[in-house]
Amino acid sequence: DGGITQSPKYLFRKEGQNVTLSCEQNLNHDAMYWYRQDPGQGLRLIYYSQIVNDFQKGDIAEGYSVSREKKESFPLTVTSAQKNPTAFYLCASRPDRGNSPLHFGNGTRLTVT
């Protein structure tokens, strides 16, 4: 079955460490997105990529980095510069067609102590 795989489901890190969240899709979608979810704040866009080797900052990119070396993969690194990294992170993708909705993975819950 096609879909978006985020791993791991739960991730724990010590403050000051960088951590990379994995996102892989086998839907052959062109565009991929990272969102951060905090209680009562909805989802906020971190980074997105519409094509391999290209990506753009979203609304809250500070303290995060991404790469898009392959169409199927869009890993997100949470750096030590991110002031409040504990959150639920959601990866999404869509075909590069104007009215296609986003498809979401099941998320990674990151806890930094």
Next chain:
Amino acid sequence: AQSVTQLDSQVPVFEEAPVELRCNYSSSVSVYLFWYVQYPNQGLQLLLKYLSGSTLVKGINGFEAEFNKSQTSFHLRKPSVHISDTAEYFCAVSELRGGTSYGKLTFGQGTILTVHP
């Protein structure tokens, strides 16, 4: 820039009662509108979308929504809810620029629907 406001953070209802989850948006250009549902510790699943045409949109699980351009609203409704509808619901908007949506969604804060027996 667009914004989305979900007017109720929590909506408790009894099973088999009707429910309406309210969503208002703000944008200076045309938009696409979406409702997503999220079950605990899972990703988001698309319920329905409004792209163009009929303002009444039907989605999965018996939900429907009505686009009202003059009131910039996109309220979600279901005539009779089930226990299994307990979840968090998100309204989202995507702006059209040059007739194209780049898939950047702006989400509301979410509404937690709790269905009691």
